[in-house]
Amino acid sequence: MTQAGDVPSLGAYQRLTARFARIATLDEAAGMLGWDAAAMMPAGGAAARGDQLAVLAGMSHRMLTAPEVAGDLAEAEAGRPALDAWQGANLALMRHAHTRAAAVPDTLVEAMALASSRCEQVWREARRTADFKLVAPLLREVLERVRAQAAALAPALGLAPYDALMDGYQPGIGSADMAPLFAAYERFLRDALPKVEARQAAGPQPVPPQGPFPADVQARVCRQLAARVGLEADHVRIDSSQHPFCGGTPTDVRITTRYDEQDFSKALLSVLHESGHGLYERDLPEAWARQPVGAAAGMGVHESQSLIVEMQACRTDAFLSWLGGELRPLFGGPDAAYRGENLGRLWRHVARSFIRIDADEMTYPAHVILRFRLEQALIAGDLAVEDLPAAWNEGMRELLGITPPDDARGCLQDIHWYSGEFGYFPSYSLGAMAAAQLMAAARRAVTGLEEALGQGDLGPLRAWLREKVHRQASRYGFQELLRQATGKPLDVQDFLDHLTTRYLV
């Protein structure tokens, strides 16, 4: 905080840094309560928690849109020449946050929160019973409000409506940036997927290690893996929740996972993934804590940090060989199941599948492309909610050549739309592509990176990421961050090269 406010003559900028620090601190409190709701809270606490989060969100929004903020922003912008690069970027991000918040009327924010919380609840039941009709009217309501929100944001941001929504998750990237990346990937996949399937069928089959694998032993391994990634025990907890996620704050990282005593894959791999998210937060610059410029650079960049750990570093032969050697004495069973090449066959298995979150890294972007197209059509008004299931299934046939047997394995599988999140999905693929590009650059820049992975040591990779990504926080936009780190803006070729090397060579 000292550095952020270090411009004695600029009263308006200082007032803004104080205000944004308070907003961020409130948001931290809300974030912790969100983690608690998923990992700790008894079911009976849900209604009260909803109220608590609504009050905190309302206060945060009011602090951001208070009448004096506009004046302070204008005054600080007039004094901009006196600001250094970090302060200037901070001020621009304040303006951006204010523009987004002020563009959407309070009544719409509340109507949105209400509609999506109602829809989310019904969605759980609809997914359980694979009954899209149950939730369709509520999704229609949510969609109407999201479209209103997009229409309000678009002119304020100078973006198309769908891009204005994307901007809320990964600023600086629009649908026009995604289209050529996805087109290149689709061409690649059409050719590569049958080849990979043929190789897999012809090659040796994976041997799954035999359980049971006690949850407490898995939990111990998870803590050790998080430490390997770089998270200190004093600054992280690992608990259970229905879906793994990483929450908390930079000094208090909260990771969740799920333990299956018949299969340790999910717990271990998800902790590696979430530890990548956690490490990014841990390594953000303390001097800019709670300032917009000190925050992570968007959901796409965040996903790149989880995927570079989980997919790029930890699914290498080198790391898996080390990991298998660690696991075998803990879990017992035949040596062959724990050899690096067997774990690789298990954890790098490619398959056309229905569920995005279980998809392999090669077919994953196809799942994203489907959603990206459909949500653009929904926002544009070109696709009606009642036509969504058919459009979904048609898209799956086109992209992966398979037809979901029901909507639970189709358009009901993800919570995003039902909770009002449109424009989020592209971040997953931005992350996968950026991770490959960053890993390629790290391999060029860091000697001994692969050897270190072979000893379970992510230190050299972390040091490079820390300097090139984590410590830069939101100083640069997405493309400039990548350019500074890798010498070029986002380029899908590194991702395709990675897939080729890993699955086809």
Added chain:
Amino acid sequence: MTQAGDVPSLGAYQRLTARFARIATLDEAAGMLGWDAAAMMPAGGAAARGDQLAVLAGMSHRMLTAPEVAGDLAEAEAGRPALDAWQGANLALMRHAHTRAAAVPDTLVEAMALASSRCEQVWREARRTADFKLVAPLLREVLERVRAQAAALAPALGLAPYDALMDGYQPGIGSADMAPLFAAYERFLRDALPKVEARQAAGPQPVPPQGPFPADVQARVCRQLAARVGLEADHVRIDSSQHPFCGGTPTDVRITTRYDEQDFSKALLSVLHESGHGLYERDLPEAWARQPVGAAAGMGVHESQSLIVEMQACRTDAFLSWLGGELRPLFGGPDAAYRGENLGRLWRHVARSFIRIDADEMTYPAHVILRFRLEQALIAGDLAVEDLPAAWNEGMRELLGITPPDDARGCLQDIHWYSGEFGYFPSYSLGAMAAAQLMAAARRAVTGLEEALGQGDLGPLRAWLREKVHRQASRYGFQELLRQATGKPLDVQDFLDHLTTRYLV
């Protein structure tokens, strides 16, 4: 909330109920984060958590002292004839909360928070090393600020300075109420304690059950006991922390305890105690949730609800016989150790001891009297901080005839003063006395209460407490609540009769 705001013509009262509901919701968020800090948070999160709690406390205080509140209070008070009894009590409590908050300037609130947080940290080290001198200067600072706070509150509340502090923990009870209660107890103790000690020495000695007692089995028993007390699994969690406490909200009770694998007493008894607190919160009237009149009636009443469960109900022969029968098959070992009379000898053992929180119910008030006298003298300026250790030891000799071997077992043992809490201690004894009085009334009113306890069933007691205490929330002051429930205001005689019956007959 519906009921609270159900007076269409009274705009000011409605605005106040909305404001107090928001304040209470914010305070719930802070309470949850406080629980998390004690039960979950990794050490590295402490600084950020301090900031989060400070921001929430500041917002809550500002909402309570905002300029428009005084006008709304005056307007609502002018319309008071239209309010029903609950609404009238609610309005009076709003006025009281506002008076307390507005009397103390923001600068003093912040100086107080700063001084006590610094002092608390040094106190931990001072207690560890039994070095009072280390923390004395910081305690002096805290005391100066508490005295300023008391001086500011006194004229606003029309109370003496120390009583104005007591009012912050248990409204409606002042030092003049305590003095005769404590005098009667002291006379009783002087006579009774040697007799009890002689009986104990002459009677059979307790046989401690032989461990180890696995923590997970203890945890299972704790969950079952909390359910017996009346807490539904959907509305409670039990976790570990350094000191047991009960936090959370009425629908989301968070109990903590500590597991010692050599001795299950601490975990089980503390969960019974904290479950009594939790049950009070669970049973508060939903219609008045988040309104001042819907909150618990003070720390003294709260303590009466934990002690009536732990001390009055669950340390009876009837309940202990049932409990022993449940525990023996779980923990194994000789039958004799689990008989009700043996558990009684273990858990109703009276001894002159140095540490308040480990004291038995007979000598506990002596520990409180000591602190009550010393803190009055400190607030009045009649005792200097540097003279505290000597005064403490002198008081222990006078009250219990023992001299602490060091200050860790003397004036450094409790966190209260070092964190700025003066006037809190009497609540512990108010609770013990009120618990005895309520139990005596419940025994008169509820047939089959004792038989139910013999079957591990607290249902009949709970039903009576729910009607007489829990559902009344803060509708009445301390004395009127007791009068309605038991037919008389607080009377130490029931407590002394309880001690006589349990320890001397």
